[in-house]
Amino acid sequence: METQGTRRLSREQLLKLAAAAGAGGFVGGRLGRAQAALDWLGAESGRLKVLDWAGYGNDGGQTMFAQYLKAHPGNKPQFTYMTNESDALAKLHAGVKADLFRPYVGWVKYFAESGLVQPWDPKLLKNFKLLNPFMVKAGQYKGKQYGVPADWGFDAILYRSDKVTPKAKSWSLLFDDRYKGRIAWFDDLNMLTIAGLYLGFDKPWRQSDSQLRKSQKLLMSKKKNVRLIWSSETNLWEAFGSGDLWIAYAWPNDWVQMKKKKLKVVYMRPREKPVAWVGMFMLLKGSPRRHLAHAYVDAWSSTRSAKWLEDNYGYGHANTHARPASSDLLKALQLTNPKAVTEPAAHLDRDIPRRSTYARMWEEVKAS
Amino acid sequence: MTRLRPNLTTPGLLGPPLLWLGLFFLVPIGIVAAYSVDVYSIDPGPHGFTTAAWHEFLHSSVYLRLFWKSVRMSLTVSAIVVLLAYPLAYYLALSGTKRKYVLLLLLIAPFLTSYLLRVLAWKVILGNNGVVNSFLYWTGLRSPDHPLSQLLYSRFAVMLVLGYIWLPFVALPIFVSLESLDRNLLEAASDLGASRFHGFLRVTLPLSFPGVVAAFLFVFIPTLGEFVTPSLVGGANGYMYGNQIVDLFGTGFPDWETGSVLAIFLLGVVGALSIVFARFLRPRQVVTG
Numbered sequence: 001m002e003t004q005g006t007r008r009l010s011r012e013q014l015l016k017l018a019a020a021a022g023a024g025g026f027v028g029g030r031l032g033r034a035q036a037a038l039d040w041l042g043a044e045s046g047r048l049k050v051l052d053w054a055g056y057g058n059d060g061g062q063t064m065f066a067q068y069l070k071a072h073p074g075n076k077p078q079f080t081y082m083t084n085e086s087d088a089l090a091k092l093h094a095g096v097k098a099d100l101f102r103p104y105v106g107w108v109k110y111f112a113e114s115g116l117v118q119p120w121d122p123k124l125l126k127n128f129k130l131l132n133p134f135m136v137k138a139g140q141y142k143g144k145q146y147g148v149p150a151d152w153g154f155d156a157i158l159y160r161s162d163k164v165t166p167k168a169k170s171w172s173l174l175f176d177d178r179y180k181g182r183i184a185w186f187d188d189l190n191m192l193t194i195a196g197l198y199l200g201f202d203k204p205w206r207q208s209d210s211q212l213r214k215s216q217k218l219l220m221s222k223k224k225n226v227r228l229i230w231s232s233e234t235n236l237w238e239a240f241g242s243g244d245l246w247i248a249y250a251w252p253n254d255w256v257q258m259k260k261k262k263l264k265v266v267y268m269r270p271r272e273k274p275v276a277w278v279g280m281f282m283l284l285k286g287s288p289r290r291h292l293a294h295a296y297v298d299a300w301s302s303t304r305s306a307k308w309l310e311d312n313y314g315y316g317h318a319n320t321h322a323r324p325a326s327s328d329l330l331k332a333l334q335l336t337n338p339k340a341v342t343e344p345a346a347h348l349d350r351d352i353p354r355r356s357t358y359a360r361m362w363e364e365v366k367a368s
Numbered sequence: 369m370t371r372l373r374p375n376l377t378t379p380g381l382l383g384p385p386l387l388w389l390g391l392f393f394l395v396p397i398g399i400v401a402a403y404s405v406d407v408y409s410i411d412p413g414p415h416g417f418t419t420a421a422w423h424e425f426l427h428s429s430v431y432l433r434l435f436w437k438s439v440r441m442s443l444t445v446s447a448i449v450v451l452l453a454y455p456l457a458y459y460l461a462l463s464g465t466k467r468k469y470v471l472l473l474l475l476i477a478p479f480l481t482s483y484l485l486r487v488l489a490w491k492v493i494l495g496n497n498g499v500v501n502s503f504l505y506w507t508g509l510r511s512p513d514h515p516l517s518q519l520l521y522s523r524f525a526v527m528l529v530l531g532y533i534w535l536p537f538v539a540l541p542i543f544v545s546l547e548s549l550d551r552n553l554l555e556a557a558s559d560l561g562a563s564r565f566h567g568f569l570r571v572t573l574p575l576s577f578p579g580v581v582a583a584f585l586f587v588f589i590p591t592l593g594e595f596v597t598p599s600l601v602g603g604a605n606g607y608m609y610g611n612q613i614v615d616l617f618g619t620g621f622p623d624w625e626t627g628s629v630l631a632i633f634l635l636g637v638v639g640a641l642s643i644v645f646a647r648f649l650r651p652r653q654v655v656t657g
Contacts, residue, residue: 090622093410226604243496359620367434
């Protein structure tokens with residue numbers, strides 16, 4: 001039986017201990033060396049706990065952290081799944097103990113200010129230099145790297161070119177009365193942001209009360225045209241692929257998937273610009289496995305993992321060296337343009353200071 | 369001299385289930401109620417007793433309209449399913465067929481498959497390229513360019529699937545009440561000159577009424593708070609009150625306070641309806657005159 005006092009160290013752990021002791025010695029002599037070794041032992045015990053989306057854990061996403069498993073074969077991560085950031089927040093408040101989790105860029109400021117997270121140390125991430133600098137910047141709050149960018153994509157419009165003739169390259173297609181019963185929206189409060197963009201508000205993420213009311217009114221009045229408010233891509237693919245839908249708020253991979261079904265589809269970038277989203281790994285405060293968490297995120301950031309993500313899940317990856325096998329996906333994600341996710345090409349999703357108000361108003365749209 | 373020994377049989381038998389009910393039913397309801405008045409909150413910031421969420425809910429036309437929409441959908445489903453199940457249960461209970469238990473087993477056979485699978489199967493049937501539309505294309509009644517598109521992702525789809533799912537639940541209590549019917553009463557009615565229809569109307573129906581009410585409640589209560597079926601086949605139009613509760617707890621931004629208000633309100637309405645209907649569950653007398 002293994003106890004703290006008598007635990008046997010593997011060769012790999014011994015090497016790490018030696019490295020930590022060496023680093024400690026460099027800065028603090030004998031005392032520092034001993035302290036660093038003790039720190040490593042005490043602080044990094046137990047299995048790494050990851051709060052992530054389904055499909056990214058031991059349920060098919062193992063390639064994303066293969067590098068981590070290779071380096072830490074005795075510390076297979078334990079996963080708890082989140083259905084969205086709101087769910088993650090509720091889980092964290094309810095006492096779920098995780099080392100890291102992956103909300104999207106619009107939540108970075110919220111979580112950084114919540115006191116639930118701590119910044120990463122980019123020096124511990126070997127692959128950090130390979131990540132898109134615009135996305136890296138989006139993960140910063142008050143100069144500290146709270147979010148490490150991972151997957152990303154766009155919110156734009158997918159439509160059947162054999163059935164639909166848009167009046168303009170605009171978000172207005174999601175509200176077009178001519179296609180009543182053929183339109184899909186996304187189940188997210190960002191629909192109010194999209195309405196704000198369409199209505200020409202200068203700060204759709206920071207709408208005033210009267211602007212929000214106008215956005216909500218637009219959505220409520222056009223909901224009659226909507227057949228499906230999707231929350232999972234498979235749900236969208238099924239309905240779009242079977243011909244039930246012709247127009248959808250969609251991500252680049254949805255276009256690729258529909259093309260694979262031999263449908264005549266266009267992925268339209270609206271003149272009001274698409275919205276780009278980026279998944280951000282965040283390190284939870286009080287994590288006793290800080291170094292392991294860094295190793296895990298570093299594995300995710302490797303070019304090999306990034307390419308796998310693009311090829312298998314159809315999202316972009318912040319690693320700028322990764323290129324998907326599909327030329328369609330390359331085109332839809334504009335992967336050759338590092339500025340694709342930011343102005344003037346797109347609006348990068350951002351903090352919504354009155355998120356709870358947006359959420360309540362979106363719920364009212366669905367209930368209406 | 370006899371020693372007084374307390375009778376522990378009743379508390380021994382009732383204790384564990386009551387404890388179970390208290391711990392896993394009443395206490396959670398209490399916790400949800402506490403969330404609804406902000407006594408509990410997932411927000412670590414300062415909070416205290418307030419009825420603000422209740423006030424907002426009771427003055428929100430949106431939530432109450434959604435509730436009313438769900439009530440109408442559940443009532444429609446319950447009424448139609450009871451009407452469909454009654455003849456079925458009647459045949460099984462009173463036709464005298466020797467195979468009634470085999471037929472009953474067939475009726476509940478779908479329960480041997482997963483609930484989710486049964487709901488998802490309807491997507492295959494109702495979709496644009498589903499069984500129904502394919503048949504319509506084949507007969508020439510519809511062209512593939514103009515399918516019956518409102519079959520799926522609609523209020524109709526939700527009610528159809530809920531009806532299908534709950535039909536066996538409805539048939540069983542009606543079957544039980546009809547099976548326990550005293551056949552002598554039917555014979556007496558016949559001897560006294562009542563036609564079969566009159567016998568049914570004045571003897572069978574009143575005596576099976578508690579089963580009908582129980583069956584109705586069996587469907588109405590769970591379908592009112594239903595959220596799985598609408599989320600799979602309902603689309604934007606088939607969204608129900610149960611979906612709203614789930615979404616308030618889990619999407620956008622967690623609003624457990626409002627979500628709890630909606631949940632407790634639903635529980636209150638269901639509880640009140642159960643009390644009202646409970647008086648109909650007592651065996652009725654044969655209608656005379």
